[in-house]
Amino acid sequence: MRAATARTDLSPPLSGDTPPNSAASKGVLESNMATFVKVAEVSEVPPGRVKVAVVGNQRIAVCNVGGTFYAIDDQCTHDYGPLDQGELEDHVIECPRHGARFDVRTGAALSMPAVVPVKTYPVRVEGNAVLVAVEA
Numbered sequence: 001m002r003a004a005t006a007r008t009d010l011s012p013p014l015s016g017d018t019p020p021n022s023a024a025s026k027g028v029l030e031s032n033m034a035t036f037v038k039v040a041e042v043s044e045v046p047p048g049r050v051k052v053a054v055v056g057n058q059r060i061a062v063c064n065v066g067g068t069f070y071a072i073d074d075q076c077t078h079d080y081g082p083l084d085q086g087e088l089e090d091h092v093i094e095c096p097r098h099g100a101r102f103d104v105r106t107g108a109a110l111s112m113p114a115v116v117p118v119k120t121y122p123v124r125v126e127g128n129a130v131l132v133a134v135e136a
């Protein structure tokens with residue numbers, strides 16, 4: 001995947017002089033490989049907290065680690081546990097079902113019983129909006 005900040009020349013800006021019914025006015029930005037979708041207001045996800053966003057049929061856990069946002073699939077790779085219900089401590093989230101731990105920065109599985117990484121998504125913050133890149 002290309003850099004999360006990549007945009008096509010046709011992509012309109014997110015704020016400012018955005019046309020009222022454009023994709024950008026609806027919280028959507030497109031890049032060459034992905035579409036950035038607004039998933040939360042910054043204030044909705046305080047440091048150390050997780051918020052689930054549903055984008056299409058994907059449940060994405062948006063994590064705030066000391067003011068930096070990360071996004072991962074909200075589904076444990078061991079047995080589909082809801083990661084947003086687990087504890088987030090620093091950059092590590094623990095699955096509430098059997099205790100597998102994942103690095104929300106990379107998706108890496110850090111402890112058993114999970115051995116497969118969880119999917120991560122590029123994140124950017126535009127003003128007060130948290131945007132996650134999902135494949136179009």
Ligand code: FES
Pocket residue numbers: 076077078079080081095096097098099100112113114
């Ligand atoms: S479902 Fe997450 S550790 Fe088993």
